[in-house]
Amino acid sequence: MKLLELRLNHFRNYQDATIPFQEGxxxxxxxxxxxxxxxxxxxxxxxxxxxxxxxxxxxxxxxxRDMFRIQGLFHTTQGQEIVAHIAYSIxxxxxxxxxxxxxxxxxxxxxxxxxxxxxxxxxxxxxxxxQQRRRFLDVLLSQSSKIYLHHxxxxxxxxxxxxxxxxxxxxxxxxxxxxxxxxxxxxxxxIQKRLEVVEELSHRVQELYQRLSKTGxxxxxxxxxxxNPGKGQDLETVYRETLRSHRPMEKELGSTLVGPHRDDxxxxxxxxxxxxxxxQGEHKTFVIALKLAEYHYLQRQKSETPILLFDDIFGELDAxxxxxxxxxxxxxxxxxxxxxxxxxxxxVGNALADVxxxxxxxxxxxxxxx
Ligand SMILES: Nc1ncnc2c1ncn2[C@@H]1O[C@H](COP(=O)(O)OP(=O)(O)O)[C@@H](O)[C@H]1O
Ligand SMILES: [Mg+2]
Numbered sequence: 125m126k127l128l129e130l131r132l133n134h135f136r137n138y139q140d141a142t143i144p145f146q147e148g149x150x151x152x153x154x155x156x157x158x159x160x161x162x163x164x165x166x167x168x169x170x171x172x173x174x175x176x177x178x179x180x181x182x183x184x185x186x187x188x189r190d191m192f193r194i195q196g197l198f199h200t201t202q203g204q205e206i207v208a209h210i211a212y213s214i215x216x217x218x219x220x221x222x223x224x225x226x227x228x229x230x231x232x233x234x235x236x237x238x239x240x241x242x243x244x245x246x247x248x249x250x251x252x253x254x255q256q257r258r259r260f261l262d263v264l265l266s267q268s269s270k271i272y273l274h275h276x277x278x279x280x281x282x283x284x285x286x287x288x289x290x291x292x293x294x295x296x297x298x299x300x301x302x303x304x305x306x307x308x309x310x311x312x313x314x315i316q317k318r319l320e321v322v323e324e325l326s327h328r329v330q331e332l333y334q335r336l337s338k339t340g341x342x343x344x345x346x347x348x349x350x351x352n353p354g355k356g357q358d359l360e361t362v363y364r365e366t367l368r369s370h371r372p373m374e375k376e377l378g379s380t381l382v383g384p385h386r387d388d389x390x391x392x393x394x395x396x397x398x399x400x401x402x403x404q405g406e407h408k409t410f411v412i413a414l415k416l417a418e419y420h421y422l423q424r425q426k427s428e429t430p431i432l433l434f435d436d437i438f439g440e441l442d443a444x445x446x447x448x449x450x451x452x453x454x455x456x457x458x459x460x461x462x463x464x465x466x467x468x469x470x471x472v473g474n475a476l477a478d479v480x481x482x483x484x485x486x487x488x489x490x491x492x493x494x
Contacts, residue, residue, distance in 0.1 A: 125458070154485050160435075161177075163489065185214070195209045234270075235270060271313065275313045290374055308364055325417045326346075350386065351382060419456070
């Protein structure tokens with residue numbers, strides 16, 4: 125997938141901008157606060173229909189305006205043209221169209237423009253909160269599987285309803301049970317898909333990690349859930365029993381304690397939890413391997429090359445890791461990179477073909493001759 129042109133209207137600090145992009149590596153450089161991340165945010169928003177920085181769409185609107193628009197002209201690997209357009213207005217909400225056709229269910233569209241984002245907060249994925257790791261799985265699976273996204277939406281709806289009931293003083297078990305069945309119906313698929321993707325990514329991450337770190341260290345990912353069927357046990361049955369046994373405690377606390385919304389991913393290095401045994405450098409290498417594995421996974425599932433978005437991560441990494449990563453990227457599709465220092469990038473980037481520079485300043489962006 126390639127983004128050939130991006131148009132922004134009243135998005136963040138861009139009033140009105142039309143930016144042509146190129147195949148290969150697009151490097152956006154400029155001072156802090158210029159609007160570099162805003163560009164990556166717009167591309168991500170167009171693909172995922174949400175920001176990675178805020179869940180409040182209103183904050184994305186240029187000061188004192190009441191709506192923003194983002195439009196992208198994409199070419200698929202097969203040579204098909206996609207014009208995606210999203211408008212958000214405070215009064216009318218979010219509207220999406222593709223090639224002029226209105227899309228009412230966003231879940232039917234998400235994944236058609238696959239993206240992989242790597243930003244500074246990802247570098248703590250292996251040390252951060254379980255929520256961050258669940259989000260990683262959800263964003264990946266929502267792009268690769270429309271069924272997953274559909275069930276995720278249904279699951280969240282059921283969870284909200286059950287939690288509201290649990291917060292009431294006297295609630296009938298039969299009412300709770302009907303929402304539990306709904307949770308189980310959707311949650312089983314979420315758990316199965318997550319188990320599958322973790323299994324597959326884990327092998328790939330292991331290979332990439334060894335290649336990047338030039339060590340024989342063994343890294344592994346394991347999906348952790350309280351709903352944990354033993355050999356020969358059925359997931360659905362165990363799910364139902366686990367919910368039932370937690371019900372008294374859940375009534376007391378007013379929230380659902382078990383299920384995919386509480387699960388986690390465990391990262392291991394040589395059989396030990398990375399959280400307590402890995403160095404900072406090992407964490408970083410691991411996350412890069414994980415992101416590259418995510419990229420390969422999406423590419424295979426969608427038969428389409430994802431767009432890579434690297435936000436300001438080069439300051440966080442040493443030259444050796446950057447060079448290795450760029451060498452790996454050399455063979456990939458379109459990449460967007462933000463950095464405050466073009467000089468720094470030129471040192472490592474000159475060896476690569478197909479590098480294009482853009483200068484960003486105070487809400488304007490323009491291509492620069494190399
Ligand atoms: N809704 C908005 N309206 C106008 N300006 C905004 C809005 N949201 C953020 N900004 C401005 O965008 C700039 C930050 O842009 P960002 O892309 O994060 O910078 P960087 O180039 O450092 O990545 C800041 O100057 C901020 O004031
Ligand atoms: Mg930034």
